[in-house]
Amino acid sequence: MKTNVFRWLAITAAVLTAAACNLEKDDFDPSIMTPSALVTVKTDQDNSRVWFQLDDKTVLYPVNMKKSPFGNKEVRALVNYRKPTDVEMQEGGLFDEANNVYVNWLDSILTKKSAPNLGKEENILKYGNDPVEMINDWMTTVEDGYITLRFRTYWTNGIMHTVNLVTGSDPNDPYKVVFYHDAGGDFFGEAGDALVAFRLSDLPDTHGETVDLTLEWQSFSGRRTAKFKYCTRAE
Secondary structure, eight states: OOOOOOOHHHHHHHHHHHHHHTSOGGGOOGGGGSOSEEEEEEEOTTSSOEEEEOSSSOEEEETTOSSOTTTTOOEEEEEEEEOOOHHHHHHHOOSOGGGEEEEEEEEEOEEEEOBOOOOHHHHHHHHOOOOOEEOOSTTSEEETTEEEEEEEEEEOTTOOOEEEEEESOOTTOTTEEEEEEEOTTOOSSEEEEEEEEEEOTTSOOOTTOOEEEEEEEEETTEEEEEEEEEOOOOO
């Protein structure tokens, strides 16, 4: 199934504008306009509690959120948070005080499973082979069983782009994944960035070891690869 890719800059700008409008002019803090972190939003089975996985080891507990706004669905998200006040801690603090946060805003990004490998030619036919540039910054990362990618391409409003990540395409390297982009014929819009996260649960279990994960994609200057460190997520 194809899923629309939304330009994260446009969505985040709308969220931040709404947040800023809720603040008095004298109370405005510029730090609220940028994300503090990229997290995995997790809940228990009945969504009676929500927490954020910051990295493979660190968990954040929001004092001002009782449930996930995304229901039981686990998603990757950008979050802006601060240290809670003493009053906020008394009202909603949980567990280790150092890991409690007050959430100013939370904005989910497109979160998908990997796609089946159909063979090189069929993959291109089904998933596309249009170029993107991967942005090497803190948002492009492998953690908590996901690969999150910030990529740049051309966009025109109203034209749907789709992206997929294929595993198992290289019999000699089980930890190689290939990113595919279908621009829907959109090659003449404005350059802009998007974020997408793929769950890596289809990769072989590393049994606690850290291995090299290779990402391959079609760039505007040809095929490119990048390496990340990967360890299977402990459930």
